Amino acid sequence: MAAGSDVDWVNRFADEVIAEAERRAPGKPIVCASGLSPSGPVHLGNLREVMTPHLVVDEIRRRGHEVVHIISWDDFDRYRKVPKGIDGIDPEDPAWLDQIGRPLSRVPAPPGSEYSTWAAHFKAAMIESLAELGVEYRGISQTEMYTSGAYRDEVLKAMRERGRIDEILGRYRTKKAGGPKQNQKLDEADAAAAAEAAEGSGAAAEDDGATAAGYYPFKPFCADCGKDFTTVIAYDDDSTELTYTCTCGHTATVLLSEFTDGKLVWKVDWPMRWAREGVVFEPSGVDHQSPGSSFVVGGQIVTEIFGGEQPIGPMYAFVGISGQAKMSSSKGGVPTPADALQIMEAPLLRWLYARRRPNQSFKVAFDQEIQRLYDEWDALEKRIAAGEANEVDTAVHARAASTAAGPLPMTPRPVPYRTLASVADITTGDEAQILRILHDLDPAQPVTTLTEVRPRLDRAATWVATQVPAEQRTRVRDEPDLDLLKSLDDAQRESLRLLVAGLDEHWSLEGLTTLVYGVPKALAGLPADTKPTPELKVAQRQFFALLYHLLVGRDTGPRLPTLLLAAGADRVRHLLSA
Secondary structure, X not given: OOOOOOXXXXXXXXXXXXXXXXXXXXXXXXXXXXXXXXXXXXXXXXXXXXXXXXXXXXXXXXXXXXXXXEXXXXXXXXXXXXXXXXXXXXXXOHHHHOXXXXXXXXXXXXXXXXXXEHXXXXXXXXXXXXXXXXXOOEEEEHHHHHHOOOOHHHHHHHHHOHHHHHHHHHHHHOOOOOXXXXXXXXXXXXXXXXXXXXXXXXXXXXXXXXXXXXXXXXXXXXXXXXXXXXXXXXXXXXXXXXXXEEOOOOEEEEEOOOOOOEEEOHHHHHHHHHHXXXXXXXXXXXXXXXXXXXXXXXXXHHHHOOOOOOXXXXXXXXXXXXXOOOOOOOOOOOOOHHHHHHHOOHHHHHHHHHOOOOOOOEEEOOOOHHHHHHHHHHHHHHHHHOOOXXXXXXXXXXXXXXXXXXXXXXXXXXXXXXXXXXXXXXXXXXXXXXXXXXXXXOOOOOOOOHHHHOOHHHHHHHHHHHXXXXXXXXXXXXXXXXXXXXXXXXXXXXXXXXXXXXXXXXXXXXXXXXXXXXXXXXXXXXXXXXXXXXXXXXXXXXXXHHHHHHHHOOOOOOOHHHHHHHHOHHHHHHHHOX
């Protein structure tokens, strides 16, 4: 497949970004960007804001170009609401409600945190996850940029050009923000998510600076209460004297050429950064790309006011969780990259973001689907090893399993995730028992140390411990169900006898699989290689249900070969014999 194919979105964007960067600034490092607001847990939906440019940046770097990925930490954003689902925090607590309006970098951290501020607390977890995911970037704190005066010239320019900015924004104020650009259709879930995002904690919902006293694109934090419930009522271009009032009753006059305790409103702030940093590529979510929203308006402000150019900016769709609605950091309790990395290895999580185009929604599996995901991954690796995978799948796998800096850590021996989960479940994490079972899976190539199956084993064990409800956990019986055994008919007794008699000869995962499927065939007088008929499938299901009842007291459970290995031959004989 040639680079630039529509099938491989990373290659296509890399081609476009390289060409655009060469047009704008030949020979200079290529700049791509992301922005994250640490208003709460930085969740798996936010991760797409990072992974989309990361994968493009990494492809550009693999091709030998100098490229930088900027992540702007929007820690100077206002604290908008008290999120739900944060340990130790009551969203109705007046003390936390009183923090609304302050910069995230000045709000106290949640109780028990090792960090001093809200922003630092939620940044730290994401920084750790990005390191595990192999994301190389340059972080920029917007608190540091504004309070150090780094943006002073841009702030003064925006205030001088406030009339022109107001005119640009006015082109959209009467337009209804009815959805994304043409050819970027949303399903109902994404449309609802876009509406929620506009209401939620993201910067996209900020006002554009219009007030009854006139238009001012700069918003100061009050020197008295520390909040941004302020209104600029006067500004002098020559002296840079700015006067503001606050709802707390405070009024102040400052020199904007010296004052650094405030920031540009979002619709001006974002294009200002594009121009200052020379950003060539920055994706954004649905909420930023509807008519009149920050990306659309920013494209005109960056050109007409700051003399820059709008980046290539694809819209990305939202990310969900199996069995849950779309994530919003303002609502709390949503899974983060750190949560996902507890139950899956970094290459698997990268693969989810790499294999879908940015405008395609997908879900991260925290339920049984994670087992199927790992099965898909293992099957892909086998096809690649055999030279049977197509070029696109091979490229996507390479982007997931490695970066330009080298391969990411992976489990040396990829025993199926579902097998490891079953073993961890049945043994309740007893490592000696786990090793015994894994050793018996394949006698020809026995697992001799748990190091061979880590970290996948640990991820599977964590999944069982945190995601499988207690009532669904597997507990092998200690004593036989004598009442059930006495009630069996002759055919059922014979099926159990055949199984018990074949245990020693078939004691491996493959052998026991053959045995449990073969017993109903033998009972029906059929050869072992008989292809299953509808009648045979019914008999097999009935036999399996009987075994589950006798072994774990339920209709279903882990795959029977794994369950038999876990229980051990002696225990199986004890439970299946009257």
